[in-house]
Amino acid sequence: MSYSNKLSRFEQLILPHLDAAYNLARWLTNHDQDAQDVVQEASLRAFRAFDTFYGENGRAWLLTIVRNTAYNLLQKNKPSRLATPFDEELHGSSGPVESATPMTLLRGAEEERNLRAAVEELPVEFREALILRHQDGLSYREIALIAGVPTGTVMSRLARARARLKEFLARGIREEEAS
Amino acid sequence: MMMGPFATETNQPATLQFDSFASVAISREIGRVLSHNFSLAASHMVLFQQLKAQHAVDAALSRLLPNLTRWLNSMRQRTRRSLKNFALKHCEETRRSLDAFLDNELDPLKALEIERHLQVCAVCAQTYETQRAAGKLAKALPRYQAPAVLRERILLALRASEESGPLPSISS
Numbered sequence: 091m092s093y094s095n096k097l098s099r100f101e102q103l104i105l106p107h108l109d110a111a112y113n114l115a116r117w118l119t120n121h122d123q124d125a126q127d128v129v130q131e132a133s134l135r136a137f138r139a140f141d142t143f144y145g146e147n148g149r150a151w152l153l154t155i156v157r158n159t160a161y162n163l164l165q166k167n168k169p170s171r172l173a174t175p176f177d178e179e180l181h182g183s184s185g186p187v188e189s190a191t192p193m194t195l196l197r198g199a200e201e202e203r204n205l206r207a208a209v210e211e212l213p214v215e216f217r218e219a220l221i222l223r224h225q226d227g228l229s230y231r232e233i234a235l236i237a238g239v240p241t242g243t244v245m246s247r248l249a250r251a252r253a254r255l256k257e258f259l260a261r262g263i264r265e266e267e268a269s
Numbered sequence: 270m271m272m273g274p275f276a277t278e279t280n281q282p283a284t285l286q287f288d289s290f291a292s293v294a295i296s297r298e299i300g301r302v303l304s305h306n307f308s309l310a311a312s313h314m315v316l317f318q319q320l321k322a323q324h325a326v327d328a329a330l331s332r333l334l335p336n337l338t339r340w341l342n343s344m345r346q347r348t349r350r351s352l353k354n355f356a357l358k359h360c361e362e363t364r365r366s367l368d369a370f371l372d373n374e375l376d377p378l379k380a381l382e383i384e385r386h387l388q389v390c391a392v393c394a395q396t397y398e399t400q401r402a403a404g405k406l407a408k409a410l411p412r413y414q415a416p417a418v419l420r421e422r423i424l425l426a427l428r429a430s431e432e433s434g435p436l437p438s439i440s441s
Contacts, residue, residue, distance in 0.1 A: 093431055100427070105420065112415035126419050133423045134430060202411070209410060223372065224407040230374050249368050255403040 100140050103148040104133070110149055110226055111156045117221045118160040120210050128163055132156040150228070154236045157218065164214060201262070208258045209251075216251035219244055359386050363393045367400050 111132065115125035132155045136143075145151055209217060215237070222233045230248075234241045363386045369375050370383045387394045 097427060101424075105423070108415045108420055108423070109413075112419065113413045116413040125413070126416065126422075129415065129419060130423050130426060134426055137427055137430070202409075205406060205409070206411065209407075220407050221410070224404065225410065225412055230369075230372065245368060248372075252368070252400065252403040252407065255406045256399055259399070259402055259406065 096137075096140060100137055103143075104136055104140070104152050107149040107152045108133075111152050113225060114153055114218070114221055115156050115160050117209075117217055118157065118214055119163065124163060125160075128160045129156060132159040135159065147232075149226070150232055150236060153222070153226070157236055161214075205255075205258060208254060212251055212254055216247050216254070219247040220251040223248055356390065360390060360393055363387070363390070364396060367393075367397060371397075371400060371404055 108129065111129045112125055115128040115132070116122065119125050119128060132152065136152055136155050139155075143151055209220065212220070218237060219233055222228045222236060223230075228236070230241045230244045233244045237244065363383055366375060366379065366383055370380055373380075375383065387397055
């Protein structure tokens, strides 16, 4: 395969999944610049190995490489980014309420920030399963292939990640009742 | 001479007359009394037998009744318990498969089974709703878009890699 041929095929099959790749990297690293670096390195690695790609699922292939590249980075930066410690300032839901902002909008934005913080607190494996399942709509099997674990592990990680989200929901309801 | 009840004034032997006349009456009388007694006795006997039978039945019933009640109660309890176990078993199975059910990872038959259970079990239906809400929450997480410059940078790097050979790596 000539170089230009390879490049155009790569652009056709792999690059359309850049958004999915970035999204995964962003959720795994919890950091924009890190995510960009991860996706760039992963893309170059993918391109280098593109001759060995015979599959039809370009997205899953790219996501696998992105995932492993992200883990390498996390491993290197350990322990600062593997798990963000809970920070009341950053993750806490209480805070001064600006009176000018409509309550509902504020609640929506605050809610989203809290939710994101709740997910970012999850161990990276749980985050990964949650994102691949709910944002990329991948099956247990596909997630298992990407993460290199048995399907049962994917299921238990998903269950635990969702349990955390349920806690988040319950906390929201309790706060609503209290106010 | 003593005048017995059967004596006659004639010299004729009394026995003949007595025999032919009185014995019939007596025997008739005896027969009547006897038969009366017999029928009385017999009817008493029947009555007695009936009472005895009745009593036996009563006794048997009264002996049986507590047992019967106990047996009925135990059956009722056993049924209740097995129903409960049955439901629990179904609940357990449902809870175990709820995630896979929500993720469309179950085979259609199993999924139908879960659907059926959710229709009849309020507790599991509640769990299902919470689980579904958590899934919705996960779906509502922000989806990050790759910055436009990233794509450009990658294309540039790909073209550059043709000339420069080995790739620079962030993890090296």
